[in-house]
Amino acid sequence: MTSTSSLISTLPGRSYTDPALFVAEQARIFEVLWFCALRSDELARPGAFKTVQVGRESVIVVRGRDGELRAFLNVCRHRGARLCVEETGEVKRTLKCPYHAWAYDLDGRLAAAPNLVKMPDVDRVEYGLVPVALREWLGYAWVCLADQPPSFEDTVMHAATERLGDPAAIEHYQTDKLALGRRIRYDVRANWKLIVENFMECYHCATIHPELTAVLPEFAGGYAAQYYVGHGAEFAERVQGFTVDGSPGFGKLPDVSAEQDRRYYAITVKPQVFVNLVPDHVIVHRMFPMAVDRTVVECDWLYHPDVVASGADLSLSVELFHRVNEQDFDACERTQPGMYSRAYRSGGVLVPSEHHISAFHDWVNQRLRG
Numbered sequence: 209m210t211s212t213s214s215l216i217s218t219l220p221g222r223s224y225t226d227p228a229l230f231v232a233e234q235a236r237i238f239e240v241l242w243f244c245a246l247r248s249d250e251l252a253r254p255g256a257f258k259t260v261q262v263g264r265e266s267v268i269v270v271r272g273r274d275g276e277l278r279a280f281l282n283v284c285r286h287r288g289a290r291l292c293v294e295e296t297g298e299v300k301r302t303l304k305c306p307y308h309a310w311a312y313d314l315d316g317r318l319a320a321a322p323n324l325v326k327m328p329d330v331d332r333v334e335y336g337l338v339p340v341a342l343r344e345w346l347g348y349a350w351v352c353l354a355d356q357p358p359s360f361e362d363t364v365m366h367a368a369t370e371r372l373g374d375p376a377a378i379e380h381y382q383t384d385k386l387a388l389g390r391r392i393r394y395d396v397r398a399n400w401k402l403i404v405e406n407f408m409e410c411y412h413c414a415t416i417h418p419e420l421t422a423v424l425p426e427f428a429g430g431y432a433a434q435y436y437v438g439h440g441a442e443f444a445e446r447v448q449g450f451t452v453d454g455s456p457g458f459g460k461l462p463d464v465s466a467e468q469d470r471r472y473y474a475i476t477v478k479p480q481v482f483v484n485l486v487p488d489h490v491i492v493h494r495m496f497p498m499a500v501d502r503t504v505v506e507c508d509w510l511y512h513p514d515v516v517a518s519g520a521d522l523s524l525s526v527e528l529f530h531r532v533n534e535q536d537f538d539a540c541e542r543t544q545p546g547m548y549s550r551a552y553r554s555g556g557v558l559v560p561s562e563h564h565i566s567a568f569h570d571w572v573n574q575r576l577r578g
Contacts, residue, residue, distance in 0.1 A: 215557040216566045219573075223555075224399040224547035229576070230500035231264075237479050237575050239263035240354040242364045244481045244494050247388060247508060248277060248349050255299045255314065259292050261496055262353060267340055268292050268303065269349055272314040277344065279351045280337035285318070286310045291337070303337075312337050346483070347384035347510070348492070367477040373438030378475075378483075380463045383490050386510035387517070390526045394505045394533060398540035399547065400480070400497040401572065403505065406536050407474070407482050407493075408434050409562045416535045419528055423447050423454055424472055430561045433474050440471030440485075450486040452527040457488040458515045478571065484529065488512075491529050501544055507533060 223229060245260040246269060257270040259282055266282035268291065284291045289307040302311035302319050310321040316337040324330060341352040343360045350364060368378040396403065406412070410432035413421055421428040424441040433441045443450070449457030450472065460469055464487050473485040484491035489511045496504040509526050546552050558565055 214560055216563055218555040218558060218565075219401070219569050220555040221547045221549065221552035223572075224401060224544065225500060227500050230399075230497070232576055233572075234263035234497070236578060237263075237572075238497065239265065240352070241358065241479055242343070242350045242352045242360060243479075244477070244492075245269055245279070245349050245351045248344055248347055248384075249388070250296075251277060253298065255301070256297075257292060257299065257303070258296045259294070260351070261498070262351060265353060266290065267351055267353075268337075269342070269351065270303070270314055277342055277349050278315065279340035279342045279349070280312075280316050281340060281353075283338065284308075284310055285335045285337065286321070345384075346378075346492070347386065348494075364477055368475055368483070371434065371437065371475045372473060377438075377468070377473075378485070380465055380468060381461055381485055381490050382463055383483075383492075383510060385513070386461075386490060387513040387515075388508055389489070389511040389516050389522045390509040392507050392526075392530060392533070394507065394537055396503045396505055396537045396540060397501060398503060398537070398544040399501055400495050400503045401568075402540045402543055402547075403495060403503055403537070404476065404478075404568060405565050406540055408432060408476055408565050408568065410435075411559060411561050412539065416539055417532055419452055420532050423450060423528065432561075433472060434476065435561065435564055440468065440473045443470040443472075449488065449525070450528060451524040452531065453524060455524055457486075457525055458511060458520065460487040461489075461512060476568075478568070488515075489525060493533075505533070505537070 243262045245267065246258050250258060251269065251271040254271050254273045257268055260267050260269060267279055268282045269277060269279045272278055282291050284305040284307065286305065286308055289305055291303055291305050293306065302313055304311040311319045313319040316339055318332040318335045341357045343350045345364065369375045372378060410427045411430045413427040423444060425444050426441050433439055447454040449455060451457055469487050475483040477483065480495040482493040489509060492508045492510065494506045498504055
């Protein structure tokens with residue numbers, strides 16, 4: 209019989225169901241930390257823009273005429289109307305509000321408005337769009353709504369170092385130079401924390417991931433790669449590539465080291481990014497928490513540009529983690545109703561192979577306490 213000393217309590221059920229707590233998480237987590245918004249090369253030309261939901265705010269990311277990416281709150285400074293109503297688009301010169309036609313340059317300055325020349329006291333900088341901090345890393349644009357953003361190096365980049373044990377390890381994959389091979393968007397009827405917890409552990413792998421454990425047999429033992437600093441799960445001896453049937457992939461990425469070959473590494477970058485590293489491609493998940501019981505997840509499969517340009521069949525490569533995603537998200541959706549139950553009022557327990565999840569729970573509680 210398992211001793212209770214080997215079990216650690218989880219968060220209580222209301223952490224996953226209380227709309228007020230979700231609002232607090234938006235304010236104290238997603239609106240003050242670095243948030244991975246989009247793949248930088250999605251906005252290839254000047255004037256290309258995309259709107260992204262970050263906490264309770266809509267954010268515009270736009271490519272300027274100088275080639276730089278900039279981010280702004282998606283709110284017209286005149287009367288507060290939403291400036292860009294489309295998710296993506298491209299403008300020639302300005303972002304124009306559809307309500308009263310106030311127009312903003314791509315650098316955020318107020319460029320024009322009806323009768324603006326008759327209003328000399330309207331400062332074009334002061335009444336420009338509200339800027340949002342932006343950094344680029346791994347080929348993605350990360351934004352932060354905080355007035356004083358936390359150190360990008362000490363938070364986002366440190367997550368990779370903390371997990372891999374070597375600051376240079378993730379650079380071997382040259383993720384910023386890879387090309388998007390496939391993107392799948394999942395609408396998951398579950399709280400965002402259930403998805404994080406699921407990704408961090410592999411106690412469930414033997415139960416629901418037959419394809420994954422066939423490629424990475426050590427996962428059948430219940431311990432996830434993230435349980436150990438610097439550890440990558442080794443491919444099965446018969447497996448040739450990270451594919452749904454173990455068939456060959458596309459050849460090791462040029463700078464991946466011999467130690468990283470035939471291994472899988474997983475990184476959680478709090479609060480909403482998962483990075484999966486294998487020798488021939490990288491898989492990036494970005495979560496967008498939309499409600500206490502709904503999370504949109506965008507999953508990108510990134511390959512060497514030559515692979516994508518060649519028109520190579522990516523299906524066996526994509527299918528492996530697509531199945532893993534569907535299996536995981538189905539489990540999270542089956543768990544969400546239990547969070548409302550009296551049986552989970554005080555929460556559940558973490559077994560030893562899940563103990564590292566308690567650090568995530570502590571982190572959430574610390575953020576909510578401010």
